[in-house]
Amino acid sequence: MNVLKRIFVHNLTTKIMALFMAVALWTYAYFFSLQETDHDVPVVIRAPQGWSVLEQNPTRVRVRIEYPRHSSAEVKDALAANEIIAEYAVATAPANPIQPFAGVPITSSNFRLPSGAGARIASWNQEQVSFTLAKEETRSLPVKLQLAEPPPGYVMSDQPWYDPHTVQVTGPSEALRRADCVYTDEIRIVAPPRNAPLPEGVIDIRPYIEVNIDGKRAKFDIGCSEKIKFRLYLTEVSRERVFDKVRIMVVEPPGYAHQVKLKQTEMRVTVRGPEKEIEAIKPEDIQLLVNVSSLEPGPTPYPQPVTCEIRGVANPAQLKVELEQPTVGVDVGPT
Numbered sequence: 636m637n638v639l640k641r642i643f644v645h646n647l648t649t650k651i652m653a654l655f656m657a658v659a660l661w662t663y664a665y666f667f668s669l670q671e672t673d674h675d676v677p678v679v680i681r682a683p684q685g686w687s688v689l690e691q692n693p694t695r696v697r698v699r700i701e702y703p704r705h706s707s708a709e710v711k712d713a714l715a716a717n718e719i720i721a722e723y724a725v726a727t728a729p730a731n732p733i734q735p736f737a738g739v740p741i742t743s744s745n746f747r748l749p750s751g752a753g754a755r756i757a758s759w760n761q762e763q764v765s766f767t768l769a770k771e772e773t774r775s776l777p778v779k780l781q782l783a784e785p786p787p788g789y790v791m792s793d794q795p796w797y798d799p800h801t802v803q804v805t806g807p808s809e810a811l812r813r814a815d816c817v818y819t820d821e822i823r824i825v826a827p828p829r830n831a832p833l834p835e836g837v838i839d840i841r842p843y844i845e846v847n848i849d850g851k852r853a854k855f856d857i858g859c860s861e862k863i864k865f866r867l868y869l870t871e872v873s874r875e876r877v878f879d880k881v882r883i884m885v886v887e888p889p890g891y892a893h894q895v896k897l898k899q900t901e902m903r904v905t906v907r908g909p910e911k912e913i914e915a916i917k918p919e920d921i922q923l924l925v926n927v928s929s930l931e932p933g934p935t936p937y938p939q940p941v942t943c944e945i946r947g948v949a950n951p952a953q954l955k956v957e958l959e960q961p962t963v964g965v966d967v968g969p970t
């Protein structure tokens with residue numbers, strides 16, 4: 636016990652000072668030592684009410700950000716959400732409907748950082764930004780549906796129905812004058828359940844247009860509050876398969892006391908229907924049957940109908956079967 640006491644009490648003052656120094660160093664390292672990261676951040680031009688950015692260069696700037704270690708998560712989240720930006724606000728509306736701004740300086744005051752994170756922009760690789768503002772206008776433009784590819788095994792059987800066919804769109808006047816239509820957001824097409832109604836829904840207008848300006852393809856933000864109702868006419872791809880030499884089987888009732896002989900023992904079968912169903916059929920799944928239960932011995936062959944059954948198919952009603960011939964001759968004689 637005395638040994639343990641001496642271990643803890645001996646040089647107690649020195650040990651306490653060492654502990655305080657360790658805590659102070661850890662606190663400094665966590666709260667005051669700076670981390671660095673390089674990242675591309677957006678350059679955002681704030682246009683006056685009723686104006687849009689027609690052209691801009693650059694749209695992003697490479698920055699070096701310094702921040703305390705304890706703010707690492709906050710800074711990374713802000714970068715991921717594009718909340719760290721270089722921002723320039725145009726205070727007054729230009730006099731001309733299209734107004735270029737060349738060589739606007741990018742300074743430290745233009746950068747927006749998370750408040751309370753203790754972060755700062757140490758350096759950036761672009762000193763200026765140039766852009767052109769265009770007066771906004773509202774125009775009526777035709778609508779086009781943006782359709783994804785149908786799922787495997789399906790095709791569009793008819794043109795989609797949608798309404799309205801034209802919408803009011805607000806955006807840069809120069810861009811809208813060059814646009815011939817607006818597109819909806821992409822409509823994903825999924826295979827409908829069996830006997831389900833036709834796919835339909837409501838979709839938004841895509842929030843931008845792409846037009847050619849000075850030989851370059853450019854993207855411009857637009858606004859549209861209208862939504863588009865649509866209905867798709869989707870059908871399964873139809874396919875045909877031919878099965879040669881399918882064996883014909885005789886169906887006899889229990890105790891049938893006559894001898895039966897078929898004039899034809901094999902037949903070609905053609906099956907048409909949805910591609911997925913047709914692909915799943917195996918030759919052994921097809922059964923051709925001739926029922927002789929009502930036949931008695933006679934002098935001539937009976938023309939007896941041939942029926943076809945296809946096993947292992949999820950929806951046999953969707954299949955159309957065509958036989959090489961509808962009947963087969965049957966000889967019935969005494970045993």
